[in-house]
Amino acid sequence: MKKPDRQEMPPVGLVAHDHAACVASALAQAETRCAQEGLRMTPVRRRTLEILLESHVAMGAYDVLARLAAEGLGDKPPVAYRALSFLVEHGFAHRIEKLNAFVACSHPGESHEAVFLICRKCHKVGEANLAQPISGEIGHDGFRVERMVIEAEGLCPDCQRLEAA
Amino acid sequence: MKKPDRQEMPPVGLVAHDHAACVASALAQAETRCAQEGLRMTPVRRRTLEILLESHVAMGAYDVLARLAAEGLGDKPPVAYRALSFLVEHGFAHRIEKLNAFVACSHPGESHEAVFLICRKCHKVGEANLAQPISGEIGHDGFRVERMVIEAEGLCPDCQRLEAA
DNA sequence: TGTTGTTTTGTTATACTATTACAGTTAAAC
DNA sequence: GTTTAACTGTAATAGTATAACAAAACAACA
Ligand SMILES: [Zn+2]
Ligand SMILES: [Zn+2]
Ligand SMILES: [Zn+2]
Ligand SMILES: [Zn+2]
Numbered sequence: 568m569k570k571p572d573r574q575e576m577p578p579v580g581l582v583a584h585d586h587a588a589c590v591a592s593a594l595a596q597a598e599t600r601c602a603q604e605g606l607r608m609t610p611v612r613r614r615t616l617e618i619l620l621e622s623h624v625a626m627g628a629y630d631v632l633a634r635l636a637a638e639g640l641g642d643k644p645p646v647a648y649r650a651l652s653f654l655v656e657h658g659f660a661h662r663i664e665k666l667n668a669f670v671a672c673s674h675p676g677e678s679h680e681a682v683f684l685i686c687r688k689c690h691k692v693g694e695a696n697l698a699q700p701i702s703g704e705i706g707h708d709g710f711r712v713e714r715m716v717i718e719a720e721g722l723c724p725d726c727q728r729l730e731a732a
Numbered sequence: 733m734k735k736p737d738r739q740e741m742p743p744v745g746l747v748a749h750d751h752a753a754c755v756a757s758a759l760a761q762a763e764t765r766c767a768q769e770g771l772r773m774t775p776v777r778r779r780t781l782e783i784l785l786e787s788h789v790a791m792g793a794y795d796v797l798a799r800l801a802a803e804g805l806g807d808k809p810p811v812a813y814r815a816l817s818f819l820v821e822h823g824f825a826h827r828i829e830k831l832n833a834f835v836a837c838s839h840p841g842e843s844h845e846a847v848f849l850i851c852r853k854c855h856k857v858g859e860a861n862l863a864q865p866i867s868g869e870i871g872h873d874g875f876r877v878e879r880m881v882i883e884a885e886g887l888c889p890d891c892q893r894l895e896a897a
Numbered sequence: 898t899g900t901t902g903t904t905t906t907g908t909t910a911t912a913c914t915a916t917t918a919c920a921g922t923t924a925a926a927c
Numbered sequence: 928g929t930t931t932a933a934c935t936g937t938a939a940t941a942g943t944a945t946a947a948c949a950a951a952a953c954a955a956c957a
Contacts (some may be wrong), residue, residue, distance in 0.1 A: 582873055609905070628943070648944065664829035665881055667914095667943060668936085682866075684875045693875060701847075701866060701882075708747055709889035710858060711851045716830055716883040717866075724874035726912060772924085774934070808937055832914060832943090867898070874909065 581623070581684060581693035581723045590620045593671055597659045606657060611640050615650035616671060624690050625668035663692060665718050667702075673699055680715055686723035688730075693723070746788070746849060746858035746888050755785045758836055764826045771822060776805050780815035781836060784825055789855050815859035827882070828857060830883050835859075845880055851888035853895075 581660060601608040617636050619626060619694055628647045635650075636642035651669050652659035660671050673694040674681070680700040684693035701715070722730065745774060762781060766773040783799050790808070793812045795801075801807035816834050819825035821836040825836050828848055845865040849858035866880070886896065 581875055584733070602814070603806070605923085607904075609952095611906080641907075643906095644944070645869060645946095646906075649906080656870070664883070674788075684877075687878070693873075701862070708858075709892070710746055710851075711886045712849070712882070712884045713852070713886040716881065718829070718881040719875070719877045721876045721878040721883070727874070727876060772933075776935080806936070808935095809915070810917090810937085811935075814935080 580712055581691060581725075590617075591675070593620055593659070593673075598607070600657070600659075604657075607654075611635065611646060612650045612653050614638065614640055615647070616654055616659055619654070619669060621672040623670060623692055624664050625663045625670045625672070625685070625692050627666075627668045631669070661694070663718065664716055665720060666690065680717065682717045682719060684719055684723070685720045688722060688726040689718050691723050691725075746851070746856060754838070755782075756825070758785055758838075765822070765824075769822075773816075776800065776811060776823070777815045777818050779803065779805055780812070781819055781824055784834060784836040788835060788838070788857055788858050790828045790831050790835045790850070792831075792833045796834070829881055830882065830885060831855065845882065845883060847882045849888070850883055850885045851891055852885050853887060853891040856888050856890075865890070 571574060582614065594613075594660075598615075600606070614635065615631055618631055628644070628651055630695060631651065632642065632647035635647060651660065651662075653698070655662050655669070658672055660669050661681065661683065662669055663685060667683060668690070670683075670692045674696065681695050682695045682697060684695060686692070697717075701717075759778075759781065762778075763773060765771070780796055783796055793816055795807070797807065797809060797812035798827060800805070800812060805870050816825065816827075819835070819836075820827050823837055825834050826846065826848065827834055828850060830850060833855070835848075835857045839861065847860045847862060849860060851857070862882075866882075879885065
């Protein structure tokens with residue numbers, strides 16, 4: 568008997584892909600959803616998302632803040648934290664607990680359980696998804712699951728290659 | 733077709749249990765393993781484990797430190813962080829990333845993938861386990877998984893009851 | 898358009914979490 | 928008993944995050 572295949576799609580971010588399209592699509596999605604849901608995509612918020620989208624590397628709040636400050640968009644911690652909170656709250660970005668850092672969402676619009684593949688060397692973060700969420704499989708014994716954090720730490724393909732050399 | 737049952741045992745910590753036995757067994761296990769593997773269970777380390785074992789509530793490093801300080805076992809951050817690192821490194825305790833906090837291990841001696849059930853209200857942490865680890869199900873596309881963090885946030889049975897009232 | 902209520906931004910201050918570095922001590926190995 | 932490695936004590940500092948409140952921008956509506 569074959570195990571059910573849990574993986575729906577490749578972990579965007581760790582494999583070669585058209586990143587320009589990746590960025591464009593994420594931004595467009597965000598704009599669209601904000602329009603639809605009456606959310607306000609302000610300059611700081613938009614720029615914060617753009618900064619996160621530049622690469623699939625997780626960024627600390629203070630790294631983001633430094634970038635914002637360099638562009639005159641605010642240089643006090645709450646500026647960055649508020650923008651990041653907004654993005655995370657609405658699914659445009661994710662917080663990586665293991666790194667106290669943030670990445671743009673690689674699968675905007677989809678609402679499944681994400682598994683973050685975190686490279687311990689380069690801090691690139693891939694986002695895979697479980698077709699069959701495990702949150703449904705735990706939560707017996709009366710615990711009511713509201714949110715799941717699933718983070719896998721390891722080595723991305725690129726860093727494995729460098730290590731082998 | 734029935735889904736494979738992933739849950740091996742109830743989430744110790746969230747259900748009623750003989751906690752005195754729970755503590756005694758965890759301490760005994762730790763002592764035994766240290767003896768076997770030539771690890772040094774020093775006073776600070778033992779006391780730190782005992783403090784964590786008092787309840788299944790996650791404690792911040794500084795909470796632990798305050799307790800240690802009250803007993804004259806050291807009052808500078810590295811004291812607590814070093815003891816906690818030792819315990820985590822050898823599987824006697826776990827770090828809960830979502831809370832930046834620590835809990836004693838509820839399943840000492842077993843080496844499977846743990847799922848932490850974190851109550852967002854009382855910070856009690858249950859430790860369930862997946863019979864069929866998901867780390868084997870991801871890591872395709874060349875990502876090599878080394879460690880997994882699986883944390884479910886929600887409401888424990890007790891807090892659900894309080895909320896309903 | 899002006900008024901009003903809400904959301905967002907700016908800023909200060911502070912709290913919380915964690916590590917580096919180095920000196921001193923203790924315990925194990927020989 | 929000397930050597931060596933591991934652990935502890937301490938100071939200084941780095942990194943992460945929030946509370947609180949004032950000012951500005953915006954939306955809703957009269
Ligand atoms: Zn991309
Ligand atoms: Zn990498
Ligand atoms: Zn117990
Ligand atoms: Zn609870």
